[in-house]
Amino acid sequence: MALDKFFRRRRPQVNPPSEADTPDLWGKCPQCKENVYLRDLALNAYVCPNCGFHHRLGATKRAEVLLDGPIEIWSGRVHPVDALNFRDTESYPERLARAQAKTGRPDAILTGRGQIENLSVAAAIMDFEFSGGSMGSVVGEEIARAAERAGEEGLPLILVAASGGARMQESALSLMQMAKTTVALEALSKRGLPYISILTDPTTGGVTASFATIADVIVAEPGALIGFAGPRVIQQTIRQSLPDGFQRAEFLLEHGMVDMIVDRRQQRGELAKLLRLLHPASVGVAAPASVQSEQAP
Amino acid sequence: MTRPNQTRTTQTPTVQTLRELEARIRDLESTAVSTGQDLDSALTPLRAQLTRLRQQVSMTRWERVQLARIAGRPTALEYVERLTEDFVELHGDRAFGDDQALIGGPALWQGRRVMLLMQQKGRDTKDKIKRRFGSANPEGYRKAVRLMDLADKFGLPVVALIDTQGAYPGLEAEERGQGWAIAESIQRMSRLRVPAVCAVIGEGGSGGALAIGIGNRVLIMENAWYSVISPEGAASIIWKDSAKAPEAAEALKLTAPDLLELGIVEEVIAEPTGGAHLDVDAAAAALGEAVSRHLDELAGQSPEEWVSGRAERFRKLGAYRES
Numbered sequence: 166m167a168l169d170k171f172f173r174r175r176r177p178q179v180n181p182p183s184e185a186d187t188p189d190l191w192g193k194c195p196q197c198k199e200n201v202y203l204r205d206l207a208l209n210a211y212v213c214p215n216c217g218f219h220h221r222l223g224a225t226k227r228a229e230v231l232l233d234g235p236i237e238i239w240s241g242r243v244h245p246v247d248a249l250n251f252r253d254t255e256s257y258p259e260r261l262a263r264a265q266a267k268t269g270r271p272d273a274i275l276t277g278r279g280q281i282e283n284l285s286v287a288a289a290i291m292d293f294e295f296s297g298g299s300m301g302s303v304v305g306e307e308i309a310r311a312a313e314r315a316g317e318e319g320l321p322l323i324l325v326a327a328s329g330g331a332r333m334q335e336s337a338l339s340l341m342q343m344a345k346t347t348v349a350l351e352a353l354s355k356r357g358l359p360y361i362s363i364l365t366d367p368t369t370g371g372v373t374a375s376f377a378t379i380a381d382v383i384v385a386e387p388g389a390l391i392g393f394a395g396p397r398v399i400q401q402t403i404r405q406s407l408p409d410g411f412q413r414a415e416f417l418l419e420h421g422m423v424d425m426i427v428d429r430r431q432q433r434g435e436l437a438k439l440l441r442l443l444h445p446a447s448v449g450v451a452a453p454a455s456v457q458s459e460q461a462p
Numbered sequence: 463m464t465r466p467n468q469t470r471t472t473q474t475p476t477v478q479t480l481r482e483l484e485a486r487i488r489d490l491e492s493t494a495v496s497t498g499q500d501l502d503s504a505l506t507p508l509r510a511q512l513t514r515l516r517q518q519v520s521m522t523r524w525e526r527v528q529l530a531r532i533a534g535r536p537t538a539l540e541y542v543e544r545l546t547e548d549f550v551e552l553h554g555d556r557a558f559g560d561d562q563a564l565i566g567g568p569a570l571w572q573g574r575r576v577m578l579l580m581q582q583k584g585r586d587t588k589d590k591i592k593r594r595f596g597s598a599n600p601e602g603y604r605k606a607v608r609l610m611d612l613a614d615k616f617g618l619p620v621v622a623l624i625d626t627q628g629a630y631p632g633l634e635a636e637e638r639g640q641g642w643a644i645a646e647s648i649q650r651m652s653r654l655r656v657p658a659v660c661a662v663i664g665e666g667g668s669g670g671a672l673a674i675g676i677g678n679r680v681l682i683m684e685n686a687w688y689s690v691i692s693p694e695g696a697a698s699i700i701w702k703d704s705a706k707a708p709e710a711a712e713a714l715k716l717t718a719p720d721l722l723e724l725g726i727v728e729e730v731i732a733e734p735t736g737g738a739h740l741d742v743d744a745a746a747a748a749l750g751e752a753v754s755r756h757l758d759e760l761a762g763q764s765p766e767e768w769v770s771g772r773a774e775r776f777r778k779l780g781a782y783r784e785s
């Protein structure tokens with residue numbers, strides 16, 4: 166998470182990456198199969214310069230792409246526990262330790278305060294790199310706290326969804342996070358603050374059936390898989406193959422489920438335009454003095 | 463999603479013995495009351511035997527899941543027939559259609575005006591297919607939202623009977639926004655300005671169950687289950703083999719006593735020994751009593767208290783530690 170602090174304060178729409186982040190290597194784009202210079206990819210908000218494929222992003226990189234400058238981190242003090250003593254092929258604590266080592270964060274969520282074209286916002290960013298962005302008690306709690314703090318500080322909330330759904334290892338406790346986040350989001354509704362969700366690849370299961378889809382405005386990234394049931398489960402139910410593009414962002418726009426599809430490279434501009442229209446008061450909110458903050462109430 | 467396993471239709475000999483013993487004790491007790499005889503010397507050993515036998519029939523989690531699905535287990539409408547009068551089923555979401563898996567309408571619940579919402583699995587094969595075994599499509603959840611609007615307008619407390627393996631995982635359900643419909647139902651229910659009492663009567667599968675599960679009180683029948691995923695679903699993810707469902711059921715801690723311990727439900731409603739299907743009238747009486755008692759306890763509060771009580775109840779659910 167230390168990387169979050171390394172980024173320069175004001176940057177153009179497309180942010181240059183740090184050296185540590187992107188070794189100078191070539192990689193193959195999964196969509197167009199062309200070799201892409203990874204440094205070019207990073208300079209292009211991790212969108213393939215050749216075909217426009219939107220690569221999946223961990224939460225740290227997502228914060229860099231979404232915000233003008235560094236994120237003032239709120240999350241990180243809430244840690245997962247193995248309340249059910251869950252054992253399958255390995256124990257839940259072992260899985261958690263691996264995901265924590267990989268991502269450097271306690272769980273699949275990064276929240277904080279940042280600026281989008283100089284407008285102060287609260288951001289809640291799911292981390293697909295942590296256990297597929299699955300929603301357990303910590304993800305629910307951090308999103309709830311971010312919503313409540315946004316309410317207290319008069320900030321719009323931008324949520325970036327990236328999740329395979331609920332976290333099986335927390336069973337019914339995980340399920341209850343759908344309700345918890347929903348009630349906490351009332352803090353924004355009550356104060357007339359905008360809540361915008363950005364659905365990225367993939368957004369499925371309990372996340373689609375709770376906080377991600379009750380936003381005032383729902384933005385989707387091009388080509389993102391978004392749905393409630395997984396394609397494999399649906400296929401088992403209907404016993405026929407699924408149509409091309411099923412559950413992709415474009416399919417959802419066509420069916421009236423999202424407001425717009427926005428290329429990652431244009432997201433900051435589009436969000437700023439929306440925020441200025443929906444909530445002109447955001448323009449006046451000053452940036453905070455401190456970078457690290459104390460714990461949310 | 464897998465369909466109910468309905469192979470276990472007979473009771474085990476132990477349950478049979480237990481039920482006979484219970485009947486003998488009941489007879490002796492009523493004789494003692496009607497004749498004034500002291501029968502304690504006869505009753506004491508029988509009661510001790512009953513305690514021992516009850517411990518022996520303690521079930522695995524998977525056995526409870528099977529009991530929640532057993533043929534003849536009362537569906538929501540069987541409880542409603544026994545516990546309500548004047549149920550008027552209201553139909554349709556006013557946008558697409560009328561879902562048969564999630565139904566509802568106003569009724570008198572043991573004399574109390576309520577708005578009923580429930581998943582109905584179906585009783586015979588034809589009925590089950592029509593109702594997709596209680597797995598609702600988006601229009602079911604949108605109808606629920608409409609009925610919650612009516613509940614608010616007319617001051618009807620909401621009673622929700624949950625019994626579903628999950629929302630229907632179909633192609634058309636996705637086209638019509640299954641996730642959106644569930645999310646809207648959760649949000650609408652959290653905003654109710656009337657009290658809500660929910661009871662999981664059989665299966666409580668995932669978001670499809672939670673959509674009508676945002677109660678001021680959430681109760682569960684003794685042999686019902688409630689989880690983020692079905693045991694078969696978890697088994698196919700973990701072991702790529704749905705036959706490992708018994709192991710998954712153990713890991714998921716999805717039984718009524720588990721949920722009480724986790725603070726997810728307020729109360730476990732005792733079922734007749736061996737399961738609700740062995741004595742539907744007795745099961746209905748227990749459900750009716752519990753729901754009515756919670757409705758009565760909530761009746762004295764204000765709309766603001768019902769809203770904040772529900773919000774606080776769900777806001778605190780979860781397990782984590784702070785550094």
Ligand SMILES: [Zn+2]
Nearest residue numbers: 194197213216
């Ligand atoms: Zn490409």
